Amino acid sequence: MQSFSDYLEIVNKAIAAVEYPAQPAHLYEPIAYTMSLGGKRLRPVLTLMACEAFGTPCEAAINQAVGLEFYHNFTLLHDDVMDKADVRRGKPTVHCRWDENTAILSGDAMLTTATIIMSKAPADKLPAVMDIFNRTAMEIYEGQQWDMDFESRNDVTVDEYIEMIRLKTSVLFGAACRLGSVIAGADEASQEALYGFAMELGLAFQLQDDYLDTYGDPATFGKEIGGDILNAKKTFMLISAYRNADKETTERLDALFAINDKSRNAEKIAGVKAIYDKLEIPRLCTEQIDSHLAKSLEWLDKVAFKGDGRKAFEAYVNMLVNRDK
Amino acid sequence: MQSFSDYLEIVNKAIAAVEYPAQPAHLYEPIAYTMSLGGKRLRPVLTLMACEAFGTPCEAAINQAVGLEFYHNFTLLHDDVMDKADVRRGKPTVHCRWDENTAILSGDAMLTTATIIMSKAPADKLPAVMDIFNRTAMEIYEGQQWDMDFESRNDVTVDEYIEMIRLKTSVLFGAACRLGSVIAGADEASQEALYGFAMELGLAFQLQDDYLDTYGDPATFGKEIGGDILNAKKTFMLISAYRNADKETTERLDALFAINDKSRNAEKIAGVKAIYDKLEIPRLCTEQIDSHLAKSLEWLDKVAFKGDGRKAFEAYVNMLVNRDK
Numbered sequence: 001m002q003s004f005s006d007y008l009e010i011v012n013k014a015i016a017a018v019e020y021p022a023q024p025a026h027l028y029e030p031i032a033y034t035m036s037l038g039g040k041r042l043r044p045v046l047t048l049m050a051c052e053a054f055g056t057p058c059e060a061a062i063n064q065a066v067g068l069e070f071y072h073n074f075t076l077l078h079d080d081v082m083d084k085a086d087v088r089r090g091k092p093t094v095h096c097r098w099d100e101n102t103a104i105l106s107g108d109a110m111l112t113t114a115t116i117i118m119s120k121a122p123a124d125k126l127p128a129v130m131d132i133f134n135r136t137a138m139e140i141y142e143g144q145q146w147d148m149d150f151e152s153r154n155d156v157t158v159d160e161y162i163e164m165i166r167l168k169t170s171v172l173f174g175a176a177c178r179l180g181s182v183i184a185g186a187d188e189a190s191q192e193a194l195y196g197f198a199m200e201l202g203l204a205f206q207l208q209d210d211y212l213d214t215y216g217d218p219a220t221f222g223k224e225i226g227g228d229i230l231n232a233k234k235t236f237m238l239i240s241a242y243r244n245a246d247k248e249t250t251e252r253l254d255a256l257f258a259i260n261d262k263s264r265n266a267e268k269i270a271g272v273k274a275i276y277d278k279l280e281i282p283r284l285c286t287e288q289i290d291s292h293l294a295k296s297l298e299w300l301d302k303v304a305f306k307g308d309g310r311k312a313f314e315a316y317v318n319m320l321v322n323r324d325k
Numbered sequence: 326m327q328s329f330s331d332y333l334e335i336v337n338k339a340i341a342a343v344e345y346p347a348q349p350a351h352l353y354e355p356i357a358y359t360m361s362l363g364g365k366r367l368r369p370v371l372t373l374m375a376c377e378a379f380g381t382p383c384e385a386a387i388n389q390a391v392g393l394e395f396y397h398n399f400t401l402l403h404d405d406v407m408d409k410a411d412v413r414r415g416k417p418t419v420h421c422r423w424d425e426n427t428a429i430l431s432g433d434a435m436l437t438t439a440t441i442i443m444s445k446a447p448a449d450k451l452p453a454v455m456d457i458f459n460r461t462a463m464e465i466y467e468g469q470q471w472d473m474d475f476e477s478r479n480d481v482t483v484d485e486y487i488e489m490i491r492l493k494t495s496v497l498f499g500a501a502c503r504l505g506s507v508i509a510g511a512d513e514a515s516q517e518a519l520y521g522f523a524m525e526l527g528l529a530f531q532l533q534d535d536y537l538d539t540y541g542d543p544a545t546f547g548k549e550i551g552g553d554i555l556n557a558k559k560t561f562m563l564i565s566a567y568r569n570a571d572k573e574t575t576e577r578l579d580a581l582f583a584i585n586d587k588s589r590n591a592e593k594i595a596g597v598k599a600i601y602d603k604l605e606i607p608r609l610c611t612e613q614i615d616s617h618l619a620k621s622l623e624w625l626d627k628v629a630f631k632g633d634g635r636k637a638f639e640a641y642v643n644m645l646v647n648r649d650k
Contacts, residue, residue: 024470078433082426101407101473104429108403109466111436116459119452126451127444134441141434145349148426 050180170202375505495527
């Protein structure tokens with residue numbers, strides 16, 4: 001097995017090698033722009049690793065890796081339109097740099113481009129590849145819809161939140177692993193176990209993402225700290241805070257989340273964080289993350305790796321756990 | 326071969342049999358709603374006809390027929406968001422009945438749903454089916470992008486307009502025919518010829534659509550007459566009028582298209598129509614339509630039909646020519 005940075009280089013080279021027609025420019029430039037903004041490439045690296053872990057050179061799964069990364073970036077492009085987000089990876093989002101219609105249409109074209117790249121599979125693997133890809137895509141739309149539905153609800157439970165991030169985040173990690181293992185021709189039990197690993201890892205990843213959004217280091221996190229608090233996002237932390245708060249603390253939280261004055265953003269974030277701290281939400285959150293990480297590593301026991309695959313997956317998990325952005 | 330109404334019934338039954346998950350309701354209800362609004366189902370009927378015309382029962386191509394109709398309706402859903410259109414088939418569009426975010430996300434889910442249905446093909450046909458479907462989808466996005474680009478241009482030529490409607494309309498008729506003939510295992514030359522037929526038919530269809538938008542009978546057309554004039558759409562008629570107008574008529578057209586006062590809509594439409602009539606644009610347009618129809622029928626000479634396939638395709642063309650909506 002190779003290192004994360006080796007796989008990352010293979011992925012980035014393949015993404016850079018994708019050619020786009022010159023015209024119509026407003027259709028293809030936003031796709032090239034979106035893919036050029038970089039990102040951690042966590043999912044395509046996982047696809048290459050899952051392929052090589054069963055003894056097949058990772059290049060065999062490069063189209064499925066790149067197709068999945070195109071798909072992931074398509075979802076971010078349309079999510080940014082829906083969330084009216086101005087910045088992504090430190091650069092203007094497509095609907096800000098161009099306009100909303102351009103973002104909708106080039107996003108559609110990006111989804112079909114992802115499908116085209118994904119379809120470049122051996123004919124005998126194509127039905128399974130398309131099935132995994134399309135099923136995962138539907139689950140991700142469902143996750144995004146639940147996320148939007150939660151905005152107008154005040155009774156979201158931790159279980160509902162976990163199910164939402166399973167759909168919105170975990171299944172794409174799961175598909176990344178399954179695509180690589182399908183291309184490698186892994187046995188069904190190993191495919192299932194690696195999928196189980198990815199589901200738990202995805203939950204830990206998203207819980208940590210939410211944690212960093214509130215408790216990350218502004219110097220390294222890459223985006224504004226406290227965005228989820230300002231948007232009153234129904235994260236594990238917010239839901240747990242309300243669940244554990246007494247009457248007085250609940251009223252204080254309600255008052256803080258009711259603040260709708262940008263000049264008081266810092267006060268709002270600091271106030272909510274102080275309550276989270278008092279209620280020991282950071283500890284609760286870290287325990288949740290650790291629990292899902294432990295479960296993800298347990299799944300690896302059931303995978304029939306060839307060679308040093310297990311070590312590579314453990315290194316990947318460690319890298320994710322120790323990230324600060 | 327069966328009649329148009331027989332194929333239509335098979336298509337509508339298959340569309341009605343598609344099941345949607347109950348939750349999340351905001352994701353799936355707009356898809357079911359869109360598909361329930363009806364439509365002429367021209368493209369899926371063509372797929373069934375193209376399959377049966379080569380001696381294979383049309384049911385073999387039902388998934389490709391229905392998948393293509395889902396795709397077509399997905400493009401209408403997102404186009405209506407981009408065009409800010411309130412009404413489609415006499416009913417509120419999705420972004421009006423729900424909201425814009427719902428229209429974007431359920432549209433994305435509709436595109437993936439189309440891909441899922443399209444993928445239900447025999448394994449040996451799947452690579453060709455996916456290739457036709459995805460390539461066509463990219464062409465349609467290109468056509469839509471050109472159409473949007475044309476809005477801010479005043480130098481669009483007839484050739485550019487024809488290329489735009491080839492991409493936006495013809496290629497989907499082409500894909501409808503090719504998918505049916507691929508499923509039936511038709512010889513390559515017949516597939517090509519039937520595709521050529523569909524390309525010319527698509528051009529005639531769109532030119533006629535534009536003609537009816539200005540000259541249709543309000544009682545039967547189903548939508549407001551003159552919409553293209555009010556939006557100054559760069560149709561064959563508008564482009565030809567400017568190309569054939571003398572200086573005085575050009576100024577009069579400019580003045581009419583500059584009217585931006587809803588209470589003068591009727592005056593604007595009547596004024597432009599009077600100029601079209603004076604310049605004999607309706608005759609020019611009809612000649613164009615007839616020319617493409619003649620070419621489409623010529624292509625049929627090169628198709629190795631089994632049985633009475635040719636007669637069925639001629640009947641389909643006649644039905645399209647004589648439509649009033």
